[in-house]
Amino acid sequence: MDEQTRIELEAAAFRRLVQHFREHTDVQNIDLMNLASFCRNCLSKWYRAAAEEKGVEMDYDQAREIIYGMPYSEWKEKHQSEASTEQKNKFKEVTGEEA
Numbered sequence: 760m761d762e763q764t765r766i767e768l769e770a771a772a773f774r775r776l777v778q779h780f781r782e783h784t785d786v787q788n789i790d791l792m793n794l795a796s797f798c799r800n801c802l803s804k805w806y807r808a809a810a811e812e813k814g815v816e817m818d819y820d821q822a823r824e825i826i827y828g829m830p831y832s833e834w835k836e837k838h839q840s841e842a843s844t845e846q847k848n849k850f851k852e853v854t855g856e857e858a
Contacts, residue, residue, distance in 0.1 A: 784838040
């Protein structure tokens with residue numbers, strides 16, 4: 760496979776992943792972190808880092824809006840629920856951090 764085709768396939772897979780996250784708002788970030796050790800916020804940070812590597816200025820809020828499809832504050836208000844004690848405990852077990 761040539762380099763351009765590889766890049767195009769990776770970009771298509773990335774777009775599908777972002778769309779999947781946007782469609783499945785019932786899946787909370789803490790669940791993603793507990794199961795896969797990454798979430799929408801992680802993807803936003805990686806997106807921002809990639810932009811900066813290319814010399815594109817982008818802050819974290821801009822990157823999150825690209826991933827979430829809306830400002831993070833709006834997504835949080837519409838879709839984020841309070842994490843359960845079980846979710847928080849699992850998060851601490853997985854990441855070593857408080858949820």
